[in-house]
Amino acid sequence: xxxxxxxxxxxxxxxxxxxxxxxxxxxxxxxRTFHEGGLNKISTNDYLVLAGTFHGVHAITARLNxxxxxxxxxxRTSISSTAxxxxxxAASAVGxxxxxxxxxxxxxGLEVLETENFRMQCFTTLTGVKFLLFADTTQTNVDLAMxxxxxxxxxxxxxNPFYQLEMPVRCDMFDRKLGSYIREINNR
Amino acid sequence: MVVxxxxxxxxxxxxIYAKTWLPTSASSADTTTTGxxxxxxxxxATSSDDAKLIFGTVFSLRNMVRKLGGDDDAxxxxxxxxxxxxxxxxxxxxxxxMLTDTATLSMRNVLHQIYINLWVEYVVKNPLSPVxxxxxxxxxxxxxxxxxxxxxxxxx
Numbered sequence: 069x070x071x072x073x074x075x076x077x078x079x080x081x082x083x084x085x086x087x088x089x090x091x092x093x094x095x096x097x098x099x100r101t102f103h104e105g106g107l108n109k110i111s112t113n114d115y116l117v118l119a120g121t122f123h124g125v126h127a128i129t130a131r132l133n134x135x136x137x138x139x140x141x142x143x144r145t146s147i148s149s150t151a152x153x154x155x156x157x158a159a160s161a162v163g164x165x166x167x168x169x170x171x172x173x174x175x176x177g178l179e180v181l182e183t184e185n186f187r188m189q190c191f192t193t194l195t196g197v198k199f200l201l202f203a204d205t206t207q208t209n210v211d212l213a214m215x216x217x218x219x220x221x222x223x224x225x226x227x228n229p230f231y232q233l234e235m236p237v238r239c240d241m242f243d244r245k246l247g248s249y250i251r252e253i254n255n256r
Numbered sequence: 257m258v259v260x261x262x263x264x265x266x267x268x269x270x271x272i273y274a275k276t277w278l279p280t281s282a283s284s285a286d287t288t289t290t291g292x293x294x295x296x297x298x299x300x301a302t303s304s305d306d307a308k309l310i311f312g313t314v315f316s317l318r319n320m321v322r323k324l325g326g327d328d329d330a331x332x333x334x335x336x337x338x339x340x341x342x343x344x345x346x347x348x349x350x351x352x353x354m355l356t357d358t359a360t361l362s363m364r365n366v367l368h369q370i371y372i373n374l375w376v377e378y379v380v381k382n383p384l385s386p387v388x389x390x391x392x393x394x395x396x397x398x399x400x401x402x403x404x405x406x407x408x409x410x411x412x
Contacts, residue, residue, distance in 0.1 A: 107324045107325065108323065108324055108325065108326055110323060110324070114323065118320055118323065118324075121316055121319075121320060122320065124316070125312075125313050125316045125317060125320075128309050128312065128313050129313055129334065129336055129341075130336065131309065132306065132309055132310060132313065132339070132341075132355075133336075133338045133339060134260035134261055134276070134278065134338075134339055134355050135260070135278075135338060135339070176336045176337035176338060177336055178334050178335075178336055179334075179335055179336055179337060180334065180335045181317065181321075181331070181333075181334040182332045182333050182334070182362075183321045183325055183329050183330060183331050183332055184325070184328075184329050184330045184332060185325040185326065185329045186324070186325055186329075202324070
């Protein structure tokens with residue numbers, strides 16, 4: 069057993085472990101481990117199950133809002149009723165003016181999950197794709213890393229003309245850019 | 257710091273205690289504001305459904321975390337844009353869950369305190385309390401409820 073290199077000892081607690089991308093239907097479309105030893109090795113099938121489970125749990129966590137979700141629904145009905153009552157352009161003006169004050173906040177599911185050994189950041193895009201970034205509990209600026217990963221996804225996956233929506237991501241450029249970016253974080 | 261609600265689940269996955277401290281001022285004008293805080297010990301109509309959903313969530317996440325982080329790993333908390341859920345599981349698989357606002361730091365030690373100072377003292381050491389708390393029997397005793405309410409209010 070050789071001791072790990074010096075930079076590994078120094079930065080052992082500052083590591084991004086893995087990235088998972090889940091499509092809007094709850095299917096696993098990307099799965100990559102960056103740092104061995106951070107998370108248990110599980111089979112691809114288990115990853116698929118995990119993605120589906122998380123997708124369901126995420127939807128439930130959005131519904132569990134203790135701050136009376138009933139009021140948000142009543143707001144929604146009141147907005148729609150004011151918007152439909154006046155005709156034409158006035159409707160949008162009334163709806164817009166009242167909406168600024170009473171518009172309910174968009175439901176939000178799980179964003180950060182903390183455990184004893186790792187922290188998971190979840191970012192949901194407007195189209196419902198979920199990015200799960202697993203990192204060490206002491207890792208800082210995961211938000212920023214997530215943002216960057218999303219940038220890479222939009223640049224190298226969404227702009228790839230051969231990529232089919234909702235299908236597993238197999239883009240060399242994405243793999244390469246993501247790998248070099250995460251390596252940069254892990255060796256910082 | 258605001259505590260929204262607190263749940264205890266036994267090892268048979270049944271919700272044996274649920275309590276909510278909902279600030280009425282935080283919701284809007286269409287709910288009747290009677291005071292700063294209304295404590296509803298008797299659950300709302302949907303609160304048993306809520307308890308089931310919470311248990312399902314916590315159970316799935318705990319299994320997920322164990323699969324990824326190893327058997328010694330423990331799920332601590334999760335946060336959404338609106339609330340934060342804290343989880344603590346004892347060795348006898350009694351599960352304590354607390355929902356707070358998002359700015360709250362880790363409440364793991366608080367849940368542990370509730371377990372050792374309130375649960376063990378007032379429920380386990382109560383000679384009249386049954387071993388299994390079917391339907392919350394034995395948990396709804398005056399001392400436990402009073403002490404829990406005081407303890408939570410001292411945090412807020």
